[in-house]
Amino acid sequence: MSFIPYDLDEKRLKEIQLEGLKWTVAHVYKNSPFYKEKLENASIKPEDIRSLEHIKHLPFIDTHDLEKEYPFPLRAVPFEEIVRIHASSGTTGKRKILCYTQKDIDVWADFFARCYELAGLTQEDRVQIAVGYGLWTAGAGFQAGVERFGAMAVPIGPANAEMHCEMMIDMETTVFCSTASMALLMAEEIQRRNLEAKIKVKKIILGAERHSASMRSRIKELMGVEHVFDIYGLTELYGPGTGLDCSHHQGIHYWADHFIFEVLDPVTLKTVPPGEPGELVITTLSKEGSPLIRYRTHDITRILDRTCSCSTPFPMHDRILGRTDDMFTYRAVNIFPSQIDHVLSNIKGIGSEFQIHLKKQDSGRDLMTIRVERTTEGDKADDVYLAEHLATEIRRKILVRSQIEIVAHGTLPRTQKKSRRVFDSRNGDAT
């Protein structure tokens, strides 16, 4: 049995999206006072939605809408139809609560099952779940997906590494689902305790936390697994499972029959061309309890305008490149520190720490200087070549000119918390 509709083509997908968009707008207009007011303020009636292009006329919703409408924001069904709630943390102290009908729970399990299918699991697989359970959506989603798919769930949650090791060996776990930091912790623990020969894990599915390419390859190497997959999702969108990279790892296939993903310039809110990074804005197409219309995720990614070598009919977006708050504008280009990180991570001879310094030159033009460390084995004599190489790569990948400064290993500060990357003195602020 297949959960992925392999016979879906682009035309049919667009038809499903339009039907879903029409349904969603009509549903919230009729059943949610919050949305009705929003739509009326924008002078939109459900019958105005006649093509997918019309999504552009719909108003946005943002985190503060969910927080403001606490405790049951976006609710579009009577309470007797709600079978569960989940929550994610808000920014102002109040949680964002999302309602689920039985159909919502079923749809979620169905598309989560697709993730496991895309990752190449079979019913023989044993899936150890190390993400949080309860109010948070992660554990519930991973587990429902396993059960729907027909593999065996080993639901543990974020317990200690010892408990995970014990269960991993005794249950003969083949797939491990966790955050990237938990997977790395496990990989190190397994090595430390010399358990490699007893571990049968072949695949790791990482969710709930952003991580770098280098972290992913370290996990892959240490655990000796075949694949490390990246799953996307948000509590606002049912939970994790809205898409996964297939075994070609070319991008994250997302379930475009359940969602419309738009990537917009976070400042102008206009669509950016495929391949260019921007803010991911999501509309749900079949969600009943708490539907989303043009929800601003503040996650940065891009739509990948290419077909994957696998036969999945679903489009792809890139990994999450950052948050809109991290973005800066340099010479009219929106740049995210993670894009610089990505370029740096593919260049030999430099460390993973970096800083971006922005200043105004006497000529009035902006100048970006990227400060990076040479590796411990690096030779100062190679700096000129390395800097030139790096500047070329930045120009090629991000389309801006920059100046590169290479400093000795250990020069840049390390912090336990997320390091500060961008130092902007263009408006006269001291850095």
Ligand SMILES: [Zn+2]
């Ligand atoms: Zn693929």
